[in-house]
Amino acid sequence: DQQVKQNSPSLSVQEGRISILNCDYTNSMFDYFLWYKKYPAEGPTFLISISSIKDKNEDGRFTVFLNKSAKHLSLHIVPSQPGDSAVYFCAVQGGSEKLVFGKGTKLTVNP
């Protein structure tokens, strides 16, 4: 059974608007949550993370929100730029170094 779910395979937004990517997880023992970004023909790169003791973490245009009671996290990108077009993976970690990834959401930002 999937431990990490990204239910939207794709998302399309206009440049300058907000992009919201969502992720749900099943195990309340997960205590560290990350977002990775992947361009075609490249490896994933770390974007932003949040620990379970926080409910929000911000880094420039990127903000991650964590709702532990709902086992839900989201990534907000504002304003969205065409260079943000990529596949975004949600990942969770708990009790070990292993990361469990979601299936990814392909974001397309249209000029």
Place this chain on the structure above:
Amino acid sequence: NAGVTQTPKFQVLKTGQSMTLQCAQDMNHEYMSWYRQDPGMGLRLIHYSVGAGITDQGEVPNGYNVSRSTTEDFPLRLLSAAPSQTSVYFCASSRFGEKLFFGSGTQLSVL
């Protein structure tokens, strides 16, 4: 600064052939891991290592073998390639408790 280096970038095998995907990191990271990425499946953990001489299985270990004789290297061996192993393979490393750094990937086709 090379980071995580994977070789080869592309490989075509015939069913039943064996081969080794190479991974090396120059960041003195304790943790190393192998993922495969398949369409619609996200990144799935194959094997991982928390230090030289220590390896363990991930989510999809069957058909793969690993060893960790040095801190720097973590090769992935396909014992008898099958078409189901056609995928993009990513090696990643990190210090304990820190973000994963990924290599640029190996695209493998098994005919």
